[in-house]
Amino acid sequence: MSTVDRVLIVGGGLAAVSLADALRSGGHTGDIVILSAEDHLPYDRPPLSKDVLLGRSGLEDIRLRPDEWYERVDFRTDARVASLDPDAGRVTLADGSEVTGDRIVLATGGVPRTPGGDPAVHVLRVWEDAERLRPRLVPGARVAVVGAGLIGAESAAVAAALGCEVTLIDPTEIPLLPVVGPEIATVLHARHAEAGIRCLNGGVESIERDGEFLRVAVTGLDEPVTADTVIAGIGIVPDTALAEAAGLTVDNGVVVDAGYRTSHPSVYAIGDVARRADEPRRHEHWDHARTSAERAAATLLGQDAPAQKAGWFWSDRHGSRLEGVGTMADAETRIVRGDAADGAFTVFGVAQGRLVAAAAIDRPRDIQAARRLVGRELPVDAAALADPATDLRKLLRARPVREER
Amino acid sequence: MTTTETGIKVADAGGIEDGEALVVDRDTTGHDDDIAVFHSDGAYYALDDTCSHGSASLADGWIEDGEVECPLHSARFCLRTGEPQCMPATLAARRHKVEERDGALYLFPGQEPAA
Ligand SMILES: Cc1cc2nc3c(=O)[nH]c(=O)nc-3n(C[C@H](O)[C@H](O)[C@H](O)COP(=O)(O)OP(=O)(O)OC[C@H]3O[C@@H](n4cnc5c(N)ncnc54)[C@H](O)[C@@H]3O)c2cc1C
Ligand code: FES
Numbered sequence: 001m002s003t004v005d006r007v008l009i010v011g012g013g014l015a016a017v018s019l020a021d022a023l024r025s026g027g028h029t030g031d032i033v034i035l036s037a038e039d040h041l042p043y044d045r046p047p048l049s050k051d052v053l054l055g056r057s058g059l060e061d062i063r064l065r066p067d068e069w070y071e072r073v074d075f076r077t078d079a080r081v082a083s084l085d086p087d088a089g090r091v092t093l094a095d096g097s098e099v100t101g102d103r104i105v106l107a108t109g110g111v112p113r114t115p116g117g118d119p120a121v122h123v124l125r126v127w128e129d130a131e132r133l134r135p136r137l138v139p140g141a142r143v144a145v146v147g148a149g150l151i152g153a154e155s156a157a158v159a160a161a162l163g164c165e166v167t168l169i170d171p172t173e174i175p176l177l178p179v180v181g182p183e184i185a186t187v188l189h190a191r192h193a194e195a196g197i198r199c200l201n202g203g204v205e206s207i208e209r210d211g212e213f214l215r216v217a218v219t220g221l222d223e224p225v226t227a228d229t230v231i232a233g234i235g236i237v238p239d240t241a242l243a244e245a246a247g248l249t250v251d252n253g254v255v256v257d258a259g260y261r262t263s264h265p266s267v268y269a270i271g272d273v274a275r276r277a278d279e280p281r282r283h284e285h286w287d288h289a290r291t292s293a294e295r296a297a298a299t300l301l302g303q304d305a306p307a308q309k310a311g312w313f314w315s316d317r318h319g320s321r322l323e324g325v326g327t328m329a330d331a332e333t334r335i336v337r338g339d340a341a342d343g344a345f346t347v348f349g350v351a352q353g354r355l356v357a358a359a360a361i362d363r364p365r366d367i368q369a370a371r372r373l374v375g376r377e378l379p380v381d382a383a384a385l386a387d388p389a390t391d392l393r394k395l396l397r398a399r400p401v402r403e404e405r
Numbered sequence: 406m407t408t409t410e411t412g413i414k415v416a417d418a419g420g421i422e423d424g425e426a427l428v429v430d431r432d433t434t435g436h437d438d439d440i441a442v443f444h445s446d447g448a449y450y451a452l453d454d455t456c457s458h459g460s461a462s463l464a465d466g467w468i469e470d471g472e473v474e475c476p477l478h479s480a481r482f483c484l485r486t487g488e489p490q491c492m493p494a495t496l497a498a499r500r501h502k503v504e505e506r507d508g509a510l511y512l513f514p515g516q517e518p519a520a
Contacts (some may be wrong), residue, residue: 288492369467
């Protein structure tokens with residue numbers, strides 16, 4: 001492999017910043033150029049549907065990196081890449097200027113799906129989205145949230161806490177069930193109604209403007225839902241436009257190998273936009289942006305990849321924290337630890353004697369242990385997992401073969 | 406003698422298990438944050454307990470290989486230097502000196518440990 005002097009990263013989110021960090025800590029002394037379409041320096045997205053929407057954090061509070069950081073990288077804001085030439089190792093910006101790199105890394109994230117073009121239909125992905133939505137969430141405002149997954153559930157909870165009249169609409173009866181399992185999903189979903197949110201089980205057929213407000217037609221419902229504001233949390237489409245036009249393999253994301261290489265040897269993809277060919281699904285979580293960057297950096301620098309870690313996500317709603325490791329649908333058996341009745345409990349998913357998934361409400365320690373147990377593929381004992389007296393840390397320690405990081 | 410010279414006794418030696426931490430309340434120390442005293446691989450360290458990224462208690466974190474991982478968004482801090490090892494934290498955790506002496510652990514709030 002030729003030496004890599006200059007790494008060009010397209011996109012200015014968590015994955016891009018994490019890659020620059022990982023390259024520097026891996027000893028890369030060459031140039032790192034980051035081209036970001038946004039006109040802000042990188043900021044953290046999870047707070048957008050939490051503290052930012054609640055009015056507790058501003059853009060400065062959620063900046064990913066301090067000023068000094070930008071001395072070590074060539075970071076350009078307002079630099080949307082219009083096209084990519086993998087063979088030439090070159091990108092062309094919207095203004096026609098060209099930038100080159102020995103390796104090009106796509107970290108372009110995704111764009112939210114939206115059910116309609118009315119300005120009162122909001123999505124939540126970038127700072128400006130949150131800024132636009134926040135003033136609409138006033139006491140008494142009628143807010144319809146379409147989609148009860150992660151971002152939908154969080155924004156519904158925030159809107160309810162701010163005194164809005166919230167209707168949450170989702171075609172699945174109990175959202176997130178395949179990911180976290182029925183025990184956790186049921187408790188979580190019930191919290192919405194407890195917080196005064198009206199939950200509707202149905203698909204959205206149309207969203208139409210009626211003078212001052214919107215009418216949201218829901219399958220199986222005679223009367224449409226009247227709303228001043230609609231928030232759509234119905235997922236993202238990976239931003240694969242550059243890769244597609246450049247002829248790279250794209251299939252629900254830019255397809256990469258375990259080292260995050262695309263179908264072109266000098267182009268990589270990380271974060272929300274990347275989909276690993278050796279895994280069953282694409283990850284759209286914060287932790288994946290970070291870990292995919294670390295692994296890509298290792299490939300770029302010709303170093304050993306860091307130990308594979310289990311996918312992990314969190315979500316905050318109604319004052320509780322949900323966390324998940326892996327996907328519960330992959331489990332053959334589920335083991336409950338703690339008591340669902342007191343609200344904080346963990347469910348472990350086991351398949352073939354190994355922990356493959358875990359989900360918890362307000363039990364961060366269990367999740368920290370589960371992330372390591374899943375990642376290290378250690379055999380687990382179901383009775384020990386279920387017993388609240390078992391120190392999960394000891395389960396990890398007791399094993400003779402411990403992988404070093 | 407004052408506690409600035411002798412430190413505050415926070416535990417007996419061996420009173421904090423490896424991989425565990427103990428929180429010393431700000432009312433006890435007079436410091437502006439609670440202080441977490443960590444035991445990792447036979448050594449003791451003390452940092453401000455509140456994660457520099459948010460509101461989590463680092464004593465509730467995962468302590469391993471000389472680092473603590475925050476329970477909230479998994480920023481990792483080096484126990485020896487207090488430096489954040491990854492995002493989302495950007496600020497170092499303030500450090501305090503801990504000393505093992507005469508079968509007990511003593512904390513020196515506000516005093517940096519020797520390098
Ligand atoms: C509101 C919200 C809440 C979330 N909450 C959680 C949570 O609680 N827990 C969790 O685990 N995850 C959460 N996530 C998911 C997490 O934030 C994402 O997985 C993560 O931000 C992905 O990072 P990324 O760098 O891959 O993509 P992004 O952060 O989307 O960054 C992509 C960047 O690329 C830029 N770009 C795109 N095209 C171009 C181009 N052609 N040229 C130049 N630049 C371009 C974009 O402008 C953007 O800046 C949340 C996401 C959102 C939106
Ligand atoms: S509060 Fe510690 S990482 Fe966020």
